[in-house]
Amino acid sequence: MPSYHHQVSAGKKGSGLSHALYVARKGRYRGRDDLVILEYGNFPSWANGDPFLFWKEGDNYERSNGAVYREHEIALPGELDAGQKRELVHQLIQEFAGDAPYLAALHGSKSSSIEGLENDHLHLITSDRVPDGIERTAELFHKRPNALHPELGGVRKRSGGKTPWQLGAELVQVKKRSAELQNEALMKAGIEARVDHRSLKQQGISRQPERHQGQARVRTMSVDEKKVFVDARHVQRSA
Numbered sequence: 001m002p003s004y005h006h007q008v009s010a011g012k013k014g015s016g017l018s019h020a021l022y023v024a025r026k027g028r029y030r031g032r033d034d035l036v037i038l039e040y041g042n043f044p045s046w047a048n049g050d051p052f053l054f055w056k057e058g059d060n061y062e063r064s065n066g067a068v069y070r071e072h073e074i075a076l077p078g079e080l081d082a083g084q085k086r087e088l089v090h091q092l093i094q095e096f097a098g099d100a101p102y103l104a105a106l107h108g109s110k111s112s113s114i115e116g117l118e119n120d121h122l123h124l125i126t127s128d129r130v131p132d133g134i135e136r137t138a139e140l141f142h143k144r145p146n147a148l149h150p151e152l153g154g155v156r157k158r159s160g161g162k163t164p165w166q167l168g169a170e171l172v173q174v175k176k177r178s179a180e181l182q183n184e185a186l187m188k189a190g191i192e193a194r195v196d197h198r199s200l201k202q203q204g205i206s207r208q209p210e211r212h213q214g215q216a217r218v219r220t221m222s223v224d225e226k227k228v229f230v231d232a233r234h235v236q237r238s239a
Contacts, residue, residue, distance in 0.1 A: 002077035002186070004195040005121070006178045008171055009071050016055035016068035023105045023123040026052070036082075036120065037089055037106035042099055044131045044155075046138045051103045058127070061142035067159075072096050072124040072174075076106070077182055079191050088185045089122055095177060100158070101127040128157035 011019055021027040025035040040051040047054040058068040074092060076085050085106065093104050108120035129141065134151050145160075146153025159167065179197035186193060 002079060002182070002193050002195050003075065004179060004182075004197055005073070005075035006175050006197065007073045008174060009073070010067035011069040011071065011125070013062045013064055013066060013068050014059050016058045016062075017052060019069065019071070020052055020055045020103055020125065023103060023125060024051070025105070034107045034109045035105060036108045037086060037104070039089075039093065039105075040101075040103040042097070042101045042131070044101070044141060045135060046141065047101070051101075054101055054127070055103075057138035058142060061139045063142070063144070066142075067128060069125045069127060070159075071126075072122070072178075074122045074124070074178060076120040076122060077186055077191075077193070077195065078119065079193060080185060080189055084185055084189050085120055088181065091181050091185075092122060092178070093124060095181060096124060096174065097126045098130075100130045128159050129155040130158060131155060 022029050024038055025032050041049075043049055043051065043054050047057070055069065062068045072092070076088060080088065089104065089106055093102060097104070102124060104122065104124045106120055106122050132150065132155055134155075136151075136155070140153075141155055143154030145156040162170070175197040179195050183194045186195075
């Protein structure tokens with residue numbers, strides 16, 4: 001049974017380049033062997049199609065209290081095959097990046113899955129600043145927008161001016177849409193299992209949520225430990 005995970009977070013100024021390198025498995029992360037898909041695009045002309053230059057300049061010029069990137073971390077159903085996952089990744093990028101600058105990487109490894117399925121998860125990092133067709137330098141791109149003279153100010157942020165309530169309601173819709181896309185992919189593949197973005201309480205299920213073990217813990221589990229965990233999981237889910 002696929003489990004649902006979609007987390008949205010923000011990265012502060014100074015963390016953009018480092019996180020982009022981590023997601024893309026570049027630089028000091030180059031030795032990791034779990035990179036399945038790497039895609040990026042929608043960058044302004046000054047970035048010259050280079051995601052690392054884009055986020056490096058974001059670290060340099062974004063205002064001190066601003067988010068230099070937003071990230072969607074999404075677990076993909078292990079029941080899908082490689083081609084089906086690739087198609088789903090493209091749909092998720094289109095849905096949650098749209099016209100925004102983005103860097104997307106699918107990481108996958110069986111060694112971090114207790115049940116032996118591919119434990120693939122998508123990292124999709126985007127910029128709130130969506131290019132508007134006006135040519136700017138990297139520095140001007142990250143300035144505050146100028147409503148009267150857009151060419152003299154920076155690019156308006158998609159999240160600008162929204163209240164915490166609006167952002168919270170938007171997040172619920174994001175998670176709901178993510179589940180819909182995953183379930184459409186499962187249905188298209190002829191797989192009966194489905195995911196649900198709602199909490200167990202909202203679904204009317206009384207059992208406790210499963211404790212997340214983490215990749216490092218799973219890799220060190222013995223075969224017997226994994227069997228005990230899987231058996232317990234099946235008992236919980238059938239209760």
